[in-house]
Structure formats: C-alpha cells, structure tokens
Amino acid sequence: MKSQRKNSQISINLDTFHTLELIKNQVFSKFNSLMNTSQIRLTKGGYFMGEPMPYPFIFSCDFDDENLPNLGENLELLLDDKVVGFINVSEIFNSKDEYEKNIFNTNERKNGLGRYCVAGEFEIFSDEVRAVKSDINRIKIEQNAKKITAVMLTADPINRAHERLIRMAIDKADLVIIFLLQTSGDNHINFELRKMAVEHFIQNYLPHNRVVIMPFRANIFSSHKNPTLECIAAYNLGANKLVIGQNHSGIGMFFDQNQPHTIFDRYINDLKMEIIVLPELVYCNQCKTIVSTKTCPHGSHHHIKYKTDTIKSLLFNGIMPPTILVRSDISAIILSRLYPNRFKDIQGLCDELFSNSGLLEKRDECDFYKELMRLYQTSSLT
Known part of the structure; x- marks a missing residue:
C-alpha cells in the first residue's frame, strides 16, 4: 500500500507492528492510544483509569530534528517499506530513562529508547486480531457462553x-x-x-x-x-x-x-x-496413560516427560516422535513442512511401501509420514 500524502514516516519492526495491533484492539486495556506525558504520570502506580496497567503505552522513536512531524499530522508507519498504519500526532516529547519501561520495552524485551516519544491515536492495517475478537463474540452469543x-x-x-x-x-x-x-x-x-x-x-x-x-x-x-x-x-x-x-x-x-x-x-x-x-502431566509406563505427577503413585523413573526441546530435537533431525508424545498426523504435517521435497519420488515410494484400495492413490509427503507410522505400529511381527 503506497501513501498518497507526503506525511512524515518512520520504520517499525514486525514485533512493534503486532504490539500496536494488540493495543488498538483493546487486548491490554480499553484505552487504545499512545500515551502523552500526563497520561504516563497516571500509570505510575500500575493502574490507569481503574484498569491494571503494568506497562504504559509509550511509543519511542528517533527523528532528525528537522524531520519532526507536526502536531495533528499523520506519522506513517512503515514495515518493509510498506505503509502499515499511522499515528495522528498529538504530542512529541523527549524520552527519559523513566520511560524505558513501556509496552514496547518490557522487562523481557530490551530495545532501548529513541530520542523522542510520540503520543496520539493511531490506526494499524491488520484485521487478524479484530476478526478473532468478532468470532469470540459471535460464539458467546450463539452458544450463550458464560464460562x-x-x-x-x-x-x-x-x-x-x-x-x-x-x-x-x-x-x-x-x-x-x-x-x-x-x-x-x-x-x-x-x-x-x-x-x-x-x-x-x-x-x-x-x-x-x-x-x-x-x-x-x-x-x-x-x-x-x-x-x-x-x-x-x-x-x-x-x-x-x-x-x-x-x-x-x-x-x-x-x-x-x-x-x-x-x-x-x-x-x-x-x-x-x-x-x-x-500440575505437570507425564506419560507413565506403568499406568499406560497420561497422568499428573500429583496423582501417579509410581516414581519419576517410570515417567516420560513432555519436554518440548526433546521432541523438537527429533523433528529437526527428521525423526517422527513416538505417538505417546505427538500425534502421528501432527508430526507428519510438521515434518512435511520442515523437509519439503525430501524424497525424489514420493509417489513411487508410497506405492512400494504401503497397501492401497486397489486404485491409484495420489500421495504426498504428509501421507508418507502418516502411513510410515502405521507400519511402525504393526505389532504381529515384533
């Protein structure tokens, strides 16, 4: 989308774009603008307008002094050189150390402050969060959902x-x-x-x-x-x-x-x-099912834990995890995307390995992994 106006512009990254989308759609608060100095002061106690506000909505950026946007002007937001939104500038103020803790720069994200902060209402050109919110509200009405x-x-x-x-x-x-x-x-x-x-x-x-x-x-x-x-x-x-x-x-x-x-x-x-x-959920090889560590009477040496790094280690090396860890069809979806075009003739490989209905069945890599797991689970010869 290209701008038709010669407004001031600033580049943002993808993370900032998605954070702005959450603010705009009132995921953090009913307040959904970028805060000015007086509003920031009201958040000092961790609340704003009666709502929890652990991080104020402070938008920090860098400008050359001669390129500062004018008050009332739309500051266009660029992501990969495309306009993805704009801020209607109501106040520009110098950033300070006290503003460093903000929604874009939490304790977990250390991005630092630019020279200036910009306040004002804004728009972000994305419908993803808005669409899901609408879907939630529709289901709440249709299902009369209370819990x-x-x-x-x-x-x-x-x-x-x-x-x-x-x-x-x-x-x-x-x-x-x-x-x-x-x-x-x-x-x-x-x-x-x-x-x-x-x-x-x-x-x-x-x-x-x-x-x-x-x-x-x-x-x-x-x-x-x-x-x-x-x-x-x-x-x-x-x-x-x-x-x-x-x-x-x-x-x-x-x-x-x-x-x-x-x-x-x-x-x-x-x-x-x-x-x-x-409590933690594990697979117990004595109970033969998924159990809570609080309710299982067997020791931890009987437990297989659902460690994501272990499961990913198998997947990243092209190995299907056991089905007690991940469903075979889900493993098949992931492996077929992690390793596209892994086999030269996937159709021929499937035809030689797997039984069929007697008709020519077109198979892809996802089908291959699912059928292969079924062969692994055949027990009469083991």
Missing part, C-alpha cells in the same frame, strides 16, 4: 500433554480460547506451522464450535515470559478463568504460610479471574 476459559500455549509443537490440558479446559467451559504465543530464538518451530498444527487438532479432534485460536504474534508474550499481561489479555477478551501449567516459566510461584502465591496476585482481585495452575 470462558483461556489456555496459554506456545504449542512448540502441540503434544499429547497440551491436548489433555485443552480437553480438561473444555470439560469445564462453554468456550475455550487458545492463546497461541510467539516464541523467541532459533530453536523453535515457526508460528505459522505451529498454528497449522493446532488448527488441525481442533478441526479433527475437538468440538470446534467451542474452541477459538487467538494468535499472539508479538514477542511481549514470547515463551510465557509475561504472565501478568497474559492474565490481563485473557480478561479483556472475555475469559473468566485462566489455565496454565505448573511449569509455566514466568508465574514465579512461592508459598507463604503454606498458601501458594504467584505473580498474578497483584491484579487477581481486580480482574475477578480464576487462575488454575495444573
């Missing part, structure tokens, strides 16, 4: 323990919102492939009219590092219960007089949300 549970997942990749957690949430809820979180670093399955795998699971194994995926692409939620914002986001999207695992990397659980406490405690009464911290 709405949020489940925060990186699903990197979605495994059997994730599946059990989601099913447990559905059992107690009218609607479950799966917040699919961004991951950071290189040793991760990319967001689109993780989303595809979760969608496949929902469409094939769940009542999909009771489950919605909310994609959180901004790094602010990367790998569960900001649980307070997860809780606030779940509340603002209509959830009244948040389900997380005991191994959630950011909850900071501690005990006081034998009572468990977490980082959520500061805002939990304001949001009136129920927080469910589930």
